[in-house]
Amino acid sequence: MHVLSFIIHSLITIIPAASAFSLPFKHTRDSSCVNSASNRACWTDGFDISTNYYEKVPDTGVVREYWFNVENTTAAPDGVEMPVQLINGSFPGPTIIADWGDTVVIHVTNSLQNNGTGLHFHGIRQNFTNQMDGVPSITQCPIAPGESYTYRWRAAWDGVFGGIIINGPATANYDIDLGHVFLNDWYHQTADQLVLEAATGGPPTAPNGLINGTNTWGDKGTFVSMIDDHNLEVIANDFVPIHPFNTTQLSIGMGQRYDVIVTAKELTSENFWLRAIPQEACSETDLTSKVKGIIRYDNSSTVDPTTSAYEYTDFCADEESFDLIPYLQVNASDTYAYGEKEEVEVQVTDNAMLWLMNKTSFDTQWEYPTLMQVADNNQTWLARQRVIHLPEANRWVYFVIHSPFAQDHPMHLHGHDFWVLDSGYGNFDLSMKCELTLVNAPRRDVLMLPASGYVVIAMKTVNPGAWLMHCHIAWHTSEGFAIQLLERESEIRLNDEVLNSTCKGWQNYAVEDDVVQHDSGV
């Protein structure tokens, strides 16, 4: 008997995202290479799981077009009514589905009553399309209420993130794509209220967590995720296909994504808990054991599962680096053209708390994004913009980030995968270079900076743009825990008309409504 297996894309996101059951599109294939349940490594003519996807992307000529209307209303995902932002009336919002090599076009209309917005496509590298990264005050002005913005980018690798599935080859076979399992912290306050609370009183405690946007009446950071009595075969981290490894539990940090294959059991009336357990070591949460979903094989069953959780260790760190070996081997260089150590500090003032990297708390101007300054060729960069200039192409860049505080931080870089050369507790200096993993180190775009510890990451200047590197905990970013890389400034491709019209719309709105900027808006 053929045992059915299914893939789920497990992630923590703060972007509204979808839970729809989705099946892959039909692909144009040559006869020798058919992507099917029994051969997921295959793709289309000349492209498969071994393709160096940093250098080569298929061009399908297919355009996938979506219209997103962002609006605010109230909803009660866990039974407690509160203000929420919806896309096309739903939470999570609609899923964007594309094949590797398709062009994705998303028209975003801001129908929020009194809020600017932008849509960041988390995990999409935006190769040579920096202006489509959707980061207000970096790559664009906020979209003013009543205005629209069109994002256009190439679906440049398989994988998924908050509401996007891009079909492509995989490192292990599976039968069915079940779409996403989204794990969220959920708060009974709005993001603005939370930022305020965080600024004055420390990190807010999440009263709840959500699976696929819903839960009954669970902080931040990391979940351990598992399905009772089921093995998890992990085949990708943050879109990077890895050599599969098996586990019963997966530690997922905020902003991280994993693709997981689960082998289904034979038809049974038994039901199983799917658990997302907030890690207490790195979070404050009220109801650790109550963020759950149910896996049923028999639809007629209505009873709750009686299964029990696998034993797990409560810790915040990422999965072991020896488990996260990329399928496509790319070695890092042992020399770097640019290397910097970023010291994390905290500053508490009378009524606010600030995070600093190298003595500076990040801030920008909503109405004058980095790309506008690039377009103006205005070289007067302010200290608080925290710009790191990387003018040369194809150079290796090293960052050491060190934090002395007893809290983990999920560090995210836009526009790139980075190589995780080392991470650990204590401190690190670039003079200790001999201890780094250079041969096929894990690659991803979010990693956990350990409490009282450090990470060493490397990247290559292959993608011109203004790219944010920040802590993925929203209020830490808001409180200045970010820097930006200005990579190959002279080669950044800009559509001045889009840039200017969005900023004009925003400036008009800001003047009319007396908008007061309270943070960087990123």
Ligand code: CU
């Ligand atoms: Cu992102």
Ligand code: CU
């Ligand atoms: Cu943080």
